[in-house]
Amino acid sequence: MKTLVWLREDLRIEDNAALHFAAANGSLQAVYVLPEGLGEASRWWLHHSLSSLAQSLESDGVDLILKTGRVSHVIPKLARKLDVDQVVWNRVYSPSGMEIGRELKEQLNNDEMPNRSFNAQLLIEPGKVFNKQGGPFKVFTPFWRHCVQTMRIDECLQTPELEGFSHSVRGDELDDWGLLPTKPNWANHFPDHWSPGEEGAHKGLRSFLAAKVNAYNGGRDFPAQDNTSKLSPHLAFGEIGPRQIWHATQEGINGGWVDAEHGRKFLSEIGWREFARYLLVHFPHLVRDPFNARFSEFPWQDQPKLVSAWQRGQTGYPIVDAGMRELWQTGYMHNRVRMIVASFLTKHCLTHWQVGMDWFWDTLLDADIGNNTASWQWAAGCGADAAPYFRIFNPILQGEKFDKQGEYIKRWVPELGKLSAKYINKPWEAGANELDQAQIKLGSTYPYPIVDHKQGREGALAAYQQIKK
DNA sequence: TGAAATGTTGGGGCG
């Protein structure tokens, strides 16, 4: 039997349900259709991920055929040309991902082309989990408790034995897609930090479980430390699946080399990813609208100057600026700092969370529709199980708590490199002498705060009053 | 997966 495998957010060979199914039923070929609306940073990652996957597939005689256009046209047409017996794929749990899948299925059914979809993206099939009232969970803790207690996670699939079949279809050339930035090449330093592809994903998981996970609880909150898994971009592109992470971690716990408490905490972060996608399936409007409808009336303000300063890492709050610059230079930001910069944008700057979400979408290598949506709504206070709106992060205190010595700040904001720990999170409080010695001239080498913290906080609370019952 | 404001307590200075 000949199968066409449509690859999507599952750019891997191991534990890939659709690919495994195809391989178990004979020979196959693979196709990838360029999705619409990718962020700029994601395009960089995608280029390298596709290139790496194509190479792995090629060694088994399987081509990764690249196509552009409407999936429900491209795939059925390709299936006919290749004269396959069936088309298979893994589902993408997002409103547009599911819509595209439905459309394709309908077309294939009309064509009487056998087809089948699988779950390789999530531990939990979102449509199968409900609370005692029969509705979808809206709070993470009970959701995850329920999942951990009731779900049985199947073992990972065996590495498939791939076999291609000959054909004469020509796909696009990856280079012609122009996914890589040219001038300016803002991705210049990305390769110093990342290795896209399935191999890089597994290396990351192994080194995390071998050396970092046992300090995860606690360590993960300190951005200067390398204590997180950094698997997010690999997960976003499906170079590794949550099931593989789950079993590798459990194996570590059972074998005694992964501390159970830390391991479970790490897996609960995988749980947040599950929860985010779960929410998107049950509440598809989340992508654009606040989960808490009251926030439709929130007096968000148009603040182009503040937004621009935020994007460039020029807010005058060192921890915020460090985060935004880390994001720009590496395509990534430490999670603790993501919360701080999101709070600053939505609260101190009263800027709509969608503005932040769009910026993250474009600049993050791990941009993921579920995580991005749920997390921005969480930070803004309007999401499911969100931080209450009045929980306003103080960027000075957060910096002093999580980057006391300013090690992280100095890495990304070098112009503050000589400032003492005492003032590193509030340079405007340093005396003229101290600033001189550190070669800082406020207002020229580094900005004054663009919003006064106290005023920002009070402004946010006043705005919140307007939508409170 | 906060922070600030407000309330309470208890030790010590001081008349």
Next chain:
DNA sequence: ACGCCCCAACATTTC
């Protein structure tokens, strides 16, 4: 010695 006040230090409430 006593009462009063001040104010850390901690706890609770509020945003």
